[in-house]
Amino acid sequence: MRGDNHSESAEDQRTAFYNDVVAGLSQDQKTLPCRWLYDQRGSELFEAITDLPEYYPTRTEVSIFKQHLPAMAAAIGEQAHVVEFGAGAGTKTRLLLDALVAPKSYVAIDISADFLASSMASLAAAYPSLEVIPRVGDFMQTAEMAAMQLPEGNRLAFFPGSTIGNLLDHEIITFLRSVRAALDNNDLGEDGKFLIGFDLVKSEDILVPAYDDAAGVTAAFNLNLLARINRELDGGFDIDGFTHEARWNEQDGRIEMHLVSRREQTVGVNGDTFSFKAGETIHTENSRKFKMEGFRELAAEAGWTFKETWTDDQDYFAVSLME
Numbered sequence: 001m002r003g004d005n006h007s008e009s010a011e012d013q014r015t016a017f018y019n020d021v022v023a024g025l026s027q028d029q030k031t032l033p034c035r036w037l038y039d040q041r042g043s044e045l046f047e048a049i050t051d052l053p054e055y056y057p058t059r060t061e062v063s064i065f066k067q068h069l070p071a072m073a074a075a076i077g078e079q080a081h082v083v084e085f086g087a088g089a090g091t092k093t094r095l096l097l098d099a100l101v102a103p104k105s106y107v108a109i110d111i112s113a114d115f116l117a118s119s120m121a122s123l124a125a126a127y128p129s130l131e132v133i134p135r136v137g138d139f140m141q142t143a144e145m146a147a148m149q150l151p152e153g154n155r156l157a158f159f160p161g162s163t164i165g166n167l168l169d170h171e172i173i174t175f176l177r178s179v180r181a182a183l184d185n186n187d188l189g190e191d192g193k194f195l196i197g198f199d200l201v202k203s204e205d206i207l208v209p210a211y212d213d214a215a216g217v218t219a220a221f222n223l224n225l226l227a228r229i230n231r232e233l234d235g236g237f238d239i240d241g242f243t244h245e246a247r248w249n250e251q252d253g254r255i256e257m258h259l260v261s262r263r264e265q266t267v268g269v270n271g272d273t274f275s276f277k278a279g280e281t282i283h284t285e286n287s288r289k290f291k292m293e294g295f296r297e298l299a300a301e302a303g304w305t306f307k308e309t310w311t312d313d314q315d316y317f318a319v320s321l322m323e
Ligand SMILES: C[S@@+](CC[C@H](N)C(=O)[O-])C[C@H]1O[C@@H](n2cnc3c(N)ncnc32)[C@H](O)[C@@H]1O
Pocket: 034, 035, 038, 043, 046, 085, 086, 087, 088, 089, 090, 092, 109, 110, 111, 112, 137, 138, 139, 140, 160, 161, 162, 163
């Protein structure tokens, strides 16, 4: 496994986290960017979420991969250089790598530094002939992503898990453009491909429990953000003073996660104070549910064309190869 000198330092990350907390908790609708849900504990809780009976996205997307990976691999071609955004445990990556013919390298970008280090050490051990390059960072630093130097050759961007659904429309377009720039950033004039998974609109009865499970794992995942502020930023959140809520926002086609203050309270973070009314919320995550055509239009605006799309029998989830 190769070290990477472009990774963000722990100190840079702490400063960025602190700035986002102060800015987000100072707004009328308090908000915290969902990338901060993923520290070591958050990444472990996310992995537990993927096994929950209510959480259909992971098992549905994996079933699409298992059925269609031979066709995907044929369309991608041999000797791919793979770059993944939000690699997490790399479970789906392994399915992809097993299907590809002679993949050459794998750049894994994730914001969760320790979790990335351990999951990539185990992936590198399992694929000794693959060059594995973990890179700690925020894929929404789009100028940095666009300028990223990737190995020359058959480049493939991989973005499963509907992580794209955490972004707003204008962020999706900027992000997809930055990926295009990163893949085109070579002297050979070769175009890259992009394999992306995205979640589709479905009934609220299925959506809400997927983000508010009976065992309370998603609640623990959401509340861990407050515990993380306490741990890393000298915060004074009483975790029991907040509850988890998942809401379907029909108009914007998204599940929203919120942390709801149980009572009027004031919380200190590293010398700043923030007041909460009873029932006031911190908006912590959006998970967009796309219509196929709507997603295709967003991708087209960023210069991507759909080559092929695979879905499950119930049309719950889609995986597209774009070029
Ligand atoms: C929904 S999980 C998906 C994980 C995995 N790709 C999958 O499909 O199961 C999102 C992943 O992206 C990472 N992540 C979220 N926001 C990020 C950001 N802005 N920059 C880099 N990584 C991010 C998280 O740490 C997490 O591993």
